[in-house]
Amino acid sequence: MPINPALAKEFENVVGKEQVFTEEADLQSYSYDAAVLAPVRPAIVAAPTTQEQLCKTVRLAYENGLPITVRGSGTNLSGSTIPQGNGIVILTNRVNKILEINEEDLYAVVEPGVITAQFAAAVAAKGLFYPPDPGSQSVSTLGGNIAHNAGGLRGLKYGVTKDYVMGMEVVDYRGELIKTGSRTVKYVTGYNMAALMAASEGTLGVFSNIVVKLVPPPKASKALLAEFDDVNKASETVAGIIASHVVPCTLEFLDNNCIRYVEADTKAGLPVDAAALLLIEVDGGHTQLVEEDADKVMGVCRKCGSTNIRVAQNAEEKFKIWEARRNALPALARAKPTTVLEDATVPRSQVPAMVAAVNAIAKKYNLEVGTFGHAGDGNLHPTILCDRRDKEEFARVEAAVDEIFDVALSLKGTLSGEHGIGKAKAKWMEKETNRATIEFNKNLRLALDPKMLFNAGNKFV
Amino acid sequence: MSEHTPTQLPITPELQSLAARLLKLDDLLISCMRCGFCLATCPVYGATMKEADATRGKIALLEYLSHHMTNDAEAVYDKLGRCLLCGSCQTTCPSGVRIMDIFLHARGIVRDYLGLSSTEKFIFRGLLARPGLFNALLGISAKFQGLFVKEADAALGTSKAPMFSSFIGERHFPRLASEPFHSKTPSLDEAAGSSGLRVAFFPGCVTDKIFPSVADATLKILRKHGVGVFLPDNLACCGIPALSGGDISACQTMIRHNLNLLRPGKFDYLITPCATCASTIKEYWPKVSEGFAPADQELIRSLHDKTTDITAFLTDVLKVSLPVREGGGKRVTYHDSCHLRKSLGVFSQPRAILKSLPGFEYVEMAEADRCCGSGGSFTLKHYDLSKNIGQRKRDNIAAVKPDTVAAACPACMMQLMDMLSQNGDAMKVRHVAEMYAETL
Incomplete structure (x- = not known):
């Protein structure tokens, strides 16, 4: 819906003519974010550069009843910065000191x-x-x-x-x-x-x-990679590490599908028969402490049945160890045109059940999937590989995603560990909570946003 | 992707055919997952912070244009033009989108729909494809430039031309050479020397007309290392200005002209001191060779394998010993040309050469691989933007206080000279080959 030119002029008075976009091509370029959802072109985009301009822009938009979508770089995966067709996008990327x-x-x-x-x-x-x-x-x-x-x-x-x-x-x-x-x-x-x-x-x-x-940085760190022939053993390792009172700074997981995609893409020599890889890094304030923690972690890996452990002896080897994890998303993204990256999260102990369920769902809907993620947080990224132009296939993807959420909730997990709810998962919120919770949150929202203009259609709807 | 606000413009048969042609790029466009990682490295986005200036924005707009979700082809073309074709985005794209392929073909397709301006037609088809006329015209300009230009920065050797500011802006530029390289050395046909190698030499337009000393230095290097040189007379432009201007057919004319001249000379490598020519011949000629005769396609394929820049030739092929010199001296820093580093993966070679030069101390600048903002014809069309991007490069250079800024691309050299001169910096801009040749 085109913006009233007089109102556009008022925004120009607030932020400057160059910082207001109303041309078709500019508006189109703020119609999407990183979520696989239909784009929606806003009516106007304003880019304040100071705190004062930011306040005035919000006031002007609110007074005129424009739905407001605030956008930084538009990288979220939940559609929370896809605007309303009659709304304004307020960019914050130039308020950046x-x-x-x-x-x-x-x-x-x-x-x-x-x-x-x-x-x-x-x-x-x-x-x-x-x-x-x-x-x-x-x-x-x-x-x-x-x-x-x-x-x-x-x-x-x-x-x-x-x-x-x-x-x-x-x-x-x-x-x-x-x-x-x-x-x-x-x-x-x-x-x-x-x-x-x-x-x-x-x-x-x-x-x-x-x-x-801010915190002081760690003074030493050590990275290692452990292979497993069974996801359960990898999961027991994660639990065992925590139980031994070592908290690694990173504890990442790749499942067999993911390992295969990375290996196909990079030829880095990954063990394509392994059921899972754990990439573990411990850090701390003292080299000796870190060495001791790394030894403990290795002990747990062995005890839980890791088939092979590689420890980085220097920065170069550490870089190499992390290569598999760095390449996980690129390898999956390159395999098929569309990458549906989910982040359903479960209690740490439920990781094997979740991985098994994801693979069963992928099989049921005949979809390609690779799973990696933050094993220490139970925050997995089942990544479905598809082509959004294929409507029949995409319907199967949507059904599979629904089932993944069902499983995550049944395992006492949550819809989203870190990507957000946005438009993509708003309809699921009541299932994770209950009606009263939705009403409570909407009331809270109404108190702070009486016209419901701040990112309407997202989070609680 | 179907529930989309319809656009205002009526869908004409011409627009339908434009959309249909763009749909051929659909398999490439679809692989962009809109993650936005390209925003992190795009120099144009870095300067304007506008989404449509970043690769993600441009790819989205092309997809919308091909699906009639927008019909403002002119605006989309305008956005496509706000790109340096530096390839920075491609280095950080997790999905491996073939961005340069998309942009070059899309520029051609949308340009076809909109039509070329008369100036572009004259430059691409009348001038660049006809090296004889181009040389003659610039030869005359070189003789008369003294009437219009005055010195801007003595150390850099730059000039300015206030009388022509409406045409060339407030640019500080090196003057056209009084004697271009081709006048002195129109052609060469030497036998392989002591190295057993014979190379074709492709100086490139900017080297020929602005920096003939770079061509001389390159020849000196080749001869000192016993490499025979084949230089056909009357080489045309490599074609990149036409290609980036969306005139694929003019680019193909230039390629065919050059192929015919290069075909008879048997050579092991094609050497150029110009990063842009090197990447155009190596990477872009194969991409626009559709419809060429099989023999031409074969030659383009072999040129893909044989083409390299002079710095990589020195280190990787001639394997010249380059011991690192300690002991200080004048400070020299190096600017990575995008076409060398991002297109061809050449970045350690020129540094190794510079670190070996007696009397110099090598210092690395911050963001050495960030684009200088030249982008060839980009700087002509978007001078303010180019200057804005260039200023960041200048500030990074100034921070390491060099006596000399080295580069291995004449187009970057012009941009660096302009930026440094505008800031009144008294330092030299030199090609790595020139500096190395002086030690021989």
């Missing part, structure tokens, strides 16, 4: 459009560490990470994005700045709204300045 990195008090203040990897590099340059490392970190924004509570490979030991949000300023529906949280370790003076904002997917307000926690 790192305002402060405080080395004494171990926090940083950033604007929402700062790119995750660039921020992590800036922090590392000061000798500190920002652990959350979602797969899209080279391009994702910190605002988007918080809106989806992005995870990554380091979740088991270091936690996920929410564990690093100390406070923030949120633009509410009136365009006013709301302050929550603090730069202190302890804070009890208000509702913990910063935590509420994590995974809110643009439904409660628009993030402005964010205070994130």
Whole structure:
């Protein structure tokens, strides 16, 4: 739906003529994100560059009843940045300054459009560490990470994005700045709204300045790769490692299908007969401690029946060990045109049941699937390979995804570990919770968004 | 992908045929999963932060155009043109989308629909495909340029031409050579030397007309290392300006012209000091050879195997010993041309050469492989954007305080000279081959 030109002019007055897009081709380029869903062209796109412009843009959009979709880099996999046809996309990627990195008090203040990897590099340059490392970190924004509570490979030991949000300023529906949280370790003076904002997917307000926690970096690390002829043994290994009181910084899993796809693509010499691979890295403040932890991990791997263990002796070997995991998504993505990447998550002990169920479902619907993921978190990525142009096949994909969710819930798991609900999984929310929960969340939402304009059609619908 | 807002424009038979032709790219387009990883490395997106300037945006628009989800072909073509064809996106694309194939063919298809401008027709078909006329015209310009241009930066040897700012912008440029390479050395047909190798030499337009000293240096290197040189008279442009301008047929004319000249000379390698010519001959000629005679296709295939840039030839084929020199000296840094590093995978070779040069200390700049913003004709059409991208390169260069910036691509050299000159930096821009030749 074309925007009223007078209103477009008002947005131009707020952010500048160059920062408002109403031309067809520009609008089309904000009609999609990384989810495999139909694109929807917005009516207008505005790209503020300052906090003040961000507030005024939200106020103007809200006053005029435009559905608001906030977009950082548009890398989410849940469709949460696919806009409404009569709505506005508010880009935050140009509100992107790192305002402060405080080395004494171990926090940083950033604007929402700062790119995750660039921020992590800036922090590392000061000798500190920002652990959350979602797969899209080279391009994702910190605002988007918080809106989806992005995870990554380091979740088991270091936690996920929410564990690093100390406070923030949120633009509410009136365009006013709301302050929550603090730069202190302890804070009890208000509702913990910063935590509420994590995974809110643009439904409660628009993030402005964010205070994130930093930690000292590990001083040593060691990586190893263990092969298994049975997924159950790999799973017992994961449980055994935790039970031995070692918490690896990463504990990744590849199933046999995934190993085969990676090997076909890279010819890296992976064991294509192995039922599963675990890629494990331990880190810590002292080389000796890390060596001891690595020895313990190896002991558990052997005890649980790992058929082969490779330990990286130097940086080069470590890089090589991680190659299989780095290439998992590319190898799967290259095998077929469309990659449906799911993230149903189960309690750690249910990983073997989940992997078995995924493979049975793929067989039932005659689909190609490869599973990799964060074994320590029970957060698997069953990845269905298909061609979205083939309507008959895609209907089978959708049925298979539905069943995967069913299984995840039956195993006391959750629909999404780190990708979000968005449009893709909103219809499933009641199944994971109940009607009362949906109503409660909608009421909460109505209190903060009386016209229901913030990312309508997402999360709770 | 069907529930989509319909577009305003009526679907004409011409649009239908455009969509049908673009649908031939559908198998390539479909492999983009919209992950957006290309946004991380796209220099144009880095400068504008606009989605349609990034590869993901362009691929989406092409898909929509081919499915009548948008019909504004002109706008899509405009977006396609905002691309340096640097290939950065392809290096980070997890799905391995054949992005350059898509862009080159799409430019051709959409350009066909929109038609070429008269200027483009004149340049691609009238000038570049006719090396005799092109040389004569630039020869005259070289003689008269002194009337219009004045010095901008003495160290860089750049000039500016305020009288022509409407045409060339505020650019600081190296002057056209008073004697282009081809005037001095129109052709060569030497026997294989002591190395047992004979190579075809393809200097390229910018080398020939702006930096003949680079061609001289390349010849000096080849002769010193006992390599016989075959240089046919009257070589035309490699075709990349026409190809990136969507005029595939003019590009094919240039390729055929050059094939006919190269065919009779038996040679082991084709050597060029121009990264862009090297990648065009090696990577793009095979992609646009559809409909060529079998003999021509065969020759293009053999050129794919034989073509290499002078720095890789020195290290990988001649296996020249390049001991790393310690002991300091003038500071030299290196800029990776996209066409060398991303297209051909050549990046350690020029560095090895520079590190071996007596009297120099090699320093690595940050983001050495980030595009300089030239993109050949990109800088002519989008000078402000090109300058914006170039400024980041300049700042990275300035940060390591070099005396000399080395590159192995004459087009990059022009852009670097412009950016450094605009900033008043007193440093030299030189081709790696020139610096190496001086040690011989």
